Amino acid sequence: MEDYQRLEQARRHFTQSQAETMEMYGLNRSMGMLYGAMVFRDEPMTLDEMCKETGMSKTSMSTGVRELARLKLVRKKFVAGVRKDLYEVERDQFRSFVEFFTQIWGRAVELNMKGISESERQICVLLEDAHLDADVRDKAHRDLHHLAEAKRYYTWLQQLTTVFERGETIVPFPNQDEEG
Incomplete structure (x- = not known):
């Protein structure tokens, strides 16, 4: 468990830098936190998973992910049999x-x-x-x-x-x- 916590700590540095970068470009800091968290996910995420990962409200998450999608930093992903909207980060930076x-x-x-x-x-x-x-x-x-x-x-x-x-x-x- 300690190894996993160390990995999460390392990821937080990148996530924080993404949040600060988004602010520099006039975007909401929470969008950077969300984007940073999504970078480390190998599978697309639902809004509920994003809320759990970031601790943000579903309304805030929905607004943030829509804006990230508009900016083409994340995109919707269709997975057969899954009824909820799934989102993944654009990997081509x-x-x-x-x-x-x-x-x-x-x-x-x-x-x-x-x-x-x-x-x-x-x-x-x-x-x-x-x-x-x-x-x-x-x-x-x-x-x-x-x-x-x-x-x-x-x-x-x-x-x-x-x-x-x-x-x-x-x-x-x-x-x-x-x-x-």
Whole structure:
């Protein structure tokens, strides 16, 4: 029994690091605890087994496993004759990384490019005003420059996302002189 306890202690270090990592990425700490616990399971788990393993409530567990599944860090597993939902961890951590970050980066690109476009549109309308204060006009032109720099970054991030989705791993930062 002592050997098993030592093994569990060793596993807890990894599980704790997973919880901290999930927090770093803006996710719930309990999702990291669940993910870390599932890594060491060779068989898929039911929600009840997850509750027992982690000490979390079934409601919290259900929410956490759904979010992990959405992020493609875990997946449902069908086993003939078993009526309860079973879940297993995605073992390919490279694919998990790509799925996780490309989802986040893709959303960031879409959201920010829309914001940039709307800001550019409004500033251009403002600049059409012949009676616009000269100081406001100068600031508006500088703002357009800042938006162009932001657009350059989000274009690069979109390219990085595409490269990762294709299974490649290196994308250089664009040169300062390059246009996006």
